[in-house]
Amino acid sequence: MAERLSQLTQIVKVPSPSPSQSQSSSLKRPMASSLGTAASSRIFAASSSKARLCLRSSYSSSPSLISFSSSKSLALCPPFSRHQRTSAVNGTSSGRFSTVASPKCAASDPDQLKSAREDIKELLKSKFCHPILVRLGWHDAGTYNKNIEEWPQRGGTNGSLRFEVELKHAANAGLVNALKLIQPIKDKYSGVTYADLFQLASATAIEEAGGPKIPMKYGRVDVSGPNECPEEGRLPDAGPPSPADHLREVFYRMGLNDKEIVALSGAHTLGRSRPERSGWGRPETKYTKDGPGAPGGHSWTVQWLKFDNSYFKDIKTKKDEDLLVLPTDAALFEDPSFKVYAEKYAEDQETFFKDYAEAHAKLSNLGAKFDPPEGVVLDAGPTQAAPEKFVASKYSTGKRELSEAMKQKIRAEYEGLGGSPDKPLPTNYFLNIMIIIGVLAFLTSLMGNY
Numbered sequence: 524m525a526e527r528l529s530q531l532t533q534i535v536k537v538p539s540p541s542p543s544q545s546q547s548s549s550l551k552r553p554m555a556s557s558l559g560t561a562a563s564s565r566i567f568a569a570s571s572s573k574a575r576l577c578l579r580s581s582y583s584s585s586p587s588l589i590s591f592s593s594s595k596s597l598a599l600c601p602p603f604s605r606h607q608r609t610s611a612v613n614g615t616s617s618g619r620f621s622t623v624a625s626p627k628c629a630a631s632d633p634d635q636l637k638s639a640r641e642d643i644k645e646l647l648k649s650k651f652c653h654p655i656l657v658r659l660g661w662h663d664a665g666t667y668n669k670n671i672e673e674w675p676q677r678g679g680t681n682g683s684l685r686f687e688v689e690l691k692h693a694a695n696a697g698l699v700n701a702l703k704l705i706q707p708i709k710d711k712y713s714g715v716t717y718a719d720l721f722q723l724a725s726a727t728a729i730e731e732a733g734g735p736k737i738p739m740k741y742g743r744v745d746v747s748g749p750n751e752c753p754e755e756g757r758l759p760d761a762g763p764p765s766p767a768d769h770l771r772e773v774f775y776r777m778g779l780n781d782k783e784i785v786a787l788s789g790a791h792t793l794g795r796s797r798p799e800r801s802g803w804g805r806p807e808t809k810y811t812k813d814g815p816g817a818p819g820g821h822s823w824t825v826q827w828l829k830f831d832n833s834y835f836k837d838i839k840t841k842k843d844e845d846l847l848v849l850p851t852d853a854a855l856f857e858d859p860s861f862k863v864y865a866e867k868y869a870e871d872q873e874t875f876f877k878d879y880a881e882a883h884a885k886l887s888n889l890g891a892k893f894d895p896p897e898g899v900v901l902d903a904g905p906t907q908a909a910p911e912k913f914v915a916s917k918y919s920t921g922k923r924e925l926s927e928a929m930k931q932k933i934r935a936e937y938e939g940l941g942g943s944p945d946k947p948l949p950t951n952y953f954l955n956i957m958i959i960i961g962v963l964a965f966l967t968s969l970m971g972n973y
């Protein structure tokens with residue numbers, strides 16, 4: 524038992540990163556002061572310089588953009604209006620695709636988003652890249668600062684993560700591979716922004732891995748240049764001195780609460796940590812040595828391509844040394860407020876799925892500028908955030924259809940009164956009865972006078 528415990532509490536110190544690395548690079552650096560909180564976590568070291576080397580070698584020589592086969596579509600992006608863009612898509616016989624349209628930063632075309640989603644599903648089937656696509660979407664979103672009003676300075680889901688300067692942030696180590704995977708889809712659909720594509724890929728990956736349907740909306744506008752990327756250090760560290768405080772500091776800055784922190788952490792039910800990227804985890808375990816996808820890494824769960832609640836069960840029991848528990852994962856069962864949700868999710872997958880879907884949708888909207896402002900919903904369905912079926916006759920007696928803005932306004936007014944355009948407003952029966960009694964009493968008294 525004692526031996527088992529010592530295995531589980533094994534901590535290997537990682538070489539300190541160079542001063543040039545940001546605060547985020549403490550991902551690679553279980554700090555001495557974190558030992559107390561991290562004692563129950565398994566932390567394995569990798570050379571931080573190796574991680575940096577690996578990143579550098581993946582980059583193009585471009586000072587601003589990661590350049591792939593068809594990087595022409597990534598050139599300067601003036602702020603086109605929605606009406607200026609084209610939805611033309613060209614496929615070549617070689618199977619590589621290129622955009623004919625001018626590059627654009629405006630919002631996405633719904634039909635192209637739907638086609639892109641099908642392509643993402645195919646990509647997932649062949650590459651098993653669900654986890655890294657989820658991480659890509661999260662890292663574009665996670666730079667959001669609710670205290671900054673201006674777009675894009677506030678960060679968030681604006682596609683800035685496509686630029687080299689941001690991909691080079693230590694916390695984003697390895698994400699260049701995710702961008703490489705979806706760049707051909709970006710090239711194929713000129714009418715889809717990076718900001719939307721990152722979020723579409725992430726939500727599709729969750730759903731395809733067996734997770735809940737996420738009530739997504741689209742229409743995110745892209746930033747147009749690397750000068751619009753957020754500064755380094757906005758994403759969380761995995762091994763800070765006080766993990767629970769750190770999680771609150773970072774996620775509260777994004778406008779997220781304790782429940783959302785715990786639910787979103789459940790995304791670690793997918794994927795692996797790789798020492799050569801983040802510095803965390805072991806190079807391989809019995810669950811990862813054969814892939815699927817690129818073998819290796821240290822997963823949080825046994826079936827790391829299946830989205831379920833096993834992350835919470837596994838980090839609670841910490842029974843298996845081949846499964847990873849970061850200090851920030853362990854904090855979910857150590858902090859009293861986080862623990863309430865973590866326990867619930869370990870027991871009740873349905874609640875986890877419901878809370879996760881809501882939190883993921885919220886995360887995917889952080890900092891985004893939507894065009895149109897209310898966003899675009901791709902599918903109608905019970906789990907969609909889209910408002911209920913719109914019945915024009917309930918809004919207007921005339922033949923002319925009302926504008927979307929007017930419909931929204933009317934719907935909001937109905938909802939303010941506790942109703943909806945498609946449901947009758949709640950009746951105050953008590954008041955009605957009182958009125959009838961009053962009228963009857965009045966009539967009776969009139970008749971009595973005759």
Ligand code: HEM
Binds near residue numbers: 759
């Ligand atoms: C709570 C704070 C978080 C910390 C400290 C954290 C840290 C990490 C670290 C160190 C890795 C390993 C990266 C690598 O070596 O390749 C990782 C991977 C991952 N993270 Fe997080 N993460 C956090 C929250 C989240 C959230 C909110 C999501 C999604 C909603 C998420 C999704 C993922 C996924 C899917 C992977 C696996 C990537 C892969 O297999 O390539 N993480 N995270």
